[in-house]
Amino acid sequence: MSSKGLIKRSEDFSKWYNDLVSKADLAEHSDVRGCMIIKPYGYAIWEKIKDQLDLMFKETGHQNAYFPLFIPKSYLSKEADHVEGFAKECAVVTHYRLKNAEDGSGVVVDPDAKLEEELIVRPTSETIIWNTYKKWIQSYRDLPILVNQWANVVRWEMRTRLFLRTSEFLWQEGHTAHATKEEAIEETEKMLGVYADFAQQHMAIPVIKGLKTENERFAGAEETYCIEALMQDGKALQAGTSHFLGQNFAKAFDVTFADKNGKQNHVWATSWGVSTRLMGALIMTHSDDQGLVLPPKLAPIQVVIVPIYKNPEQLDQITSYAKQLISELVGIGISVKFDDDDNKKPGWKFAEYEMKGVPLRIAIGPRDIENKTVELARRDDLSKTTLSQKDLSQKISKLLEQIQEDLFRKSSDFLKDNITFASTVEEMNDILNSKSGFVEAFWNGDSETEQKIKDITKATIRCIPLEEKSTGKCIISGDLNSKKVLFARAY
RNA sequence: CGGGGUGUAGCGUAGCCCGGUUAUCGCGCCUCGUUUGGGACGAGGAGGUCGCAAGUUCGAAUCUUGCCACCCCGACCA
Numbered sequence: 324m325s326s327k328g329l330i331k332r333s334e335d336f337s338k339w340y341n342d343l344v345s346k347a348d349l350a351e352h353s354d355v356r357g358c359m360i361i362k363p364y365g366y367a368i369w370e371k372i373k374d375q376l377d378l379m380f381k382e383t384g385h386q387n388a389y390f391p392l393f394i395p396k397s398y399l400s401k402e403a404d405h406v407e408g409f410a411k412e413c414a415v416v417t418h419y420r421l422k423n424a425e426d427g428s429g430v431v432v433d434p435d436a437k438l439e440e441e442l443i444v445r446p447t448s449e450t451i452i453w454n455t456y457k458k459w460i461q462s463y464r465d466l467p468i469l470v471n472q473w474a475n476v477v478r479w480e481m482r483t484r485l486f487l488r489t490s491e492f493l494w495q496e497g498h499t500a501h502a503t504k505e506e507a508i509e510e511t512e513k514m515l516g517v518y519a520d521f522a523q524q525h526m527a528i529p530v531i532k533g534l535k536t537e538n539e540r541f542a543g544a545e546e547t548y549c550i551e552a553l554m555q556d557g558k559a560l561q562a563g564t565s566h567f568l569g570q571n572f573a574k575a576f577d578v579t580f581a582d583k584n585g586k587q588n589h590v591w592a593t594s595w596g597v598s599t600r601l602m603g604a605l606i607m608t609h610s611d612d613q614g615l616v617l618p619p620k621l622a623p624i625q626v627v628i629v630p631i632y633k634n635p636e637q638l639d640q641i642t643s644y645a646k647q648l649i650s651e652l653v654g655i656g657i658s659v660k661f662d663d664d665d666n667k668k669p670g671w672k673f674a675e676y677e678m679k680g681v682p683l684r685i686a687i688g689p690r691d692i693e694n695k696t697v698e699l700a701r702r703d704d705l706s707k708t709t710l711s712q713k714d715l716s717q718k719i720s721k722l723l724e725q726i727q728e729d730l731f732r733k734s735s736d737f738l739k740d741n742i743t744f745a746s747t748v749e750e751m752n753d754i755l756n757s758k759s760g761f762v763e764a765f766w767n768g769d770s771e772t773e774q775k776i777k778d779i780t781k782a783t784i785r786c787i788p789l790e791e792k793s794t795g796k797c798i799i800s801g802d803l804n805s806k807k808v809l810f811a812r813a814y
Numbered sequence: 815c816g817g818g819g820u821g822u823a824g825c826g827u828a829g830c831c832c833g834g835u836u837a838u839c840g841c842g843c844c845u846c847g848u849u850u851g852g853g854a855c856g857a858g859g860a861g862g863u864c865g866c867a868a869g870u871u872c873g874a875a876u877c878u879u880g881c882c883a884c885c886c887c888g889a890c891c892a
Contacts (some may be wrong), residue, residue, distance in 0.1 A: 447892070481815075606879095673853080
C-alpha cells in the first residue's frame with residue numbers, strides 16, 4: 324500500500340519519479356542488482372501498450388514468433404560493429420550445473436559442467452535470428468519475412484533506473500528480411516510511423532521522428548530512425564528505434580536468395596523495437612505532484628466509482644445504481660472499478676486513485692441518490708463537477724476522449740514551447756542550463772563536431788528530424804550548408 | 815569504474831559518536847467497537863538471525879577487520 328505524499332517535481336525530479344513508480348504500485352527494485360519487479364498495476368499498463376502495438380504490427384502484416392534466450396558466443400561476433408557495441412554489457416552463461424559444496428555450505432558451480440561454448444543472454448536477437456533466416460530463405464519467393472517477437476533481453480548496464488534502464492527489460496523486436504534495399508527502407512520507415520502513431524494517439528506523447536547520427540546509431544545498422552520525446556524536466560528520451568540494417572547481417576550470416584533471374588543476392592534487413600522504457604516516458608510526460616496521470620486509452624481502470632454512505636441501506640441504494648451504471652459502461656467498452664471496500668474511507672480512496680492515475684472518479688453518496696446526480700472528478704486537471712445521472716455513460720465516454728485529447732494537446736504545447744533555436748554553442752549551453760529541452764542548431768555532419776558540442780554542453784544530437792530541410796551555418800565549424808538538428812541532454 | 819550513502823519487524827525509522835535492563839517510534843497487519851462527501855478514532859494484540867563473518871570484551875545493534883547487497887550522483891550506454 325502506498326503512503327502519503329510525493330516530493331514535488333520542482334524539488335527533486337529524480338526522487339519524484341522513483342517515489343511515484345513505487346507509490347503508484349507500478350514496480351519495485353528486486354534483490355537482483357538493476358532488475359525490477361513489475362507489479363500487477365504496472366504490468367497491466369504494459370499489457371495495454373503491448374496489446375495495442377501487437378494489433379498494429381499485425382495490421383501491417385507481421386507475425387509473432389519466438390527465438391531462444393541464449394545465443395552462442397560465436398554468433399555475436401560475426402557482425403563486427405554489432406559485437407563491438409554490445410560486448411561490454413553481456414551476461415554470459417558458462418556452466419550448466421550446480422552441485423553441493425563439499426563443506427556443506429550450499430551449492431556451488433560444478434567445474435565439470437563447463438560449456439564448450441559460452442552462451443550469451445541475448446542483449447538483442449539479430450544474430451540468432453539471422454542465423455535462423457539463413458535456413459528459411461532460398462528464393463525471392465521466401466521474402467519478405469515479417470516477424471516480431473515479444474521477449475526479455477539483458478544488457479548489463481552500469482547504472483539503472485526503474486523502467487528507463489534496467490539490466491533486464493521487456494520489449495518487442497521486429498526482424499524483417501527483404502529482397503530489395505528500397506523495400507527494407509520502406510519497412511524501416513513504416514514501422515517508425517507505427518511507433519509515432521502509437522506514441523501520439525495512444526500514449527498522448529508527442530514525438531519527433533528523425534535519424535540518428537553515426538555516433539548514436541545501432542551497432543550494425545546502416546541507418547537508425549528514432550522517435551524522440553521530451554520529458555517534463557527538459558530531458559529527452561528515445562522512445563523507439565527502427566533500424567535499416569542494410570545487408571550487414573545477411574553478409575555476416577551468409578543469407579542469400581535467388582532472384583527472378585536466378586542470381587544470388589544478399590538479403591536486406593530491418594529491425595525495430597520499443598521496450599518497457601515506454602512506461603518511463605508515459606510517467607514522465609503526464610504525471611504531476613499528486614501522482615500518476617494516465618491517458619484513458621492506456622489506463623487499466625478508466626473509471627473508478629467510490630460509494631459514500633452512513634448505513635447499509637444507503638450502500639444498497641448506491642450499489643444498485645452503480646451496478647446499472649457499470650453494466651452500461653462495460654457495454655460501451657469502458658473499464659470500471661467499483662470500490663466498495665469498507666476498510667478504507669472515501670478520502671483515502673480519492674488520494675489513492677489519484678496516485679494511480681485513474682482518469683475519472685465518480686463519487687456517489689446519499690445526496691446524489693436523492694438528487695439523481697454523481698460527483699465526477701477528472702484526474703488530469705483535478706476538476707470536480709456534479710452531473711445528472713441522465714445519459715451519464717455517454718457523457719463519460721465523451722469525457723474520456725476529451726481527456727485523451729487534452730493530454731496530448733498539453734504535452735504537444737510543452738514540446739513546442741521547449742524547442743529553442745541556438746546560433747552559437749554558448750547560446751546552446753545557456754538554454755540547456757536554464758529552460759533545457761530540445762535545442763535546434765546547425766551541424767556540419769561531422770562526428771568530431773558532435774563530440775566537441777557534447778564535451779561543452781553534455782548534450783547529444785537526439786536526431787536529425789525527417790521533416791527538417793533548412794540549412795545554415797554550423798555552430799562549431801562555421802560550415803555553411805549545415806543541417807539543422809536537435810540537441811538535448813538525454814536519459 | 816570514481817564519489818557519496820544505506821543495511822534494525824511487511825514498509826519507513828530512532829538508538830551507534832560515548833558498549834550495559836525487556837531494541838524506539840510511525841505506517842501497515844490481527845481482534846472488537848464507533849466511523850465513512852478529501853488519506854478516521856479508541857482499546858487490545860501479533861510480529862526482530864539489528865546485512866553476513868570473524869575479532870575485542872564479563873557483556874556488541876553500538877568498537878575493530880573483512881565481506882556482501884542495494885540506492886543516489888557522475889562516467890558509460892542500442
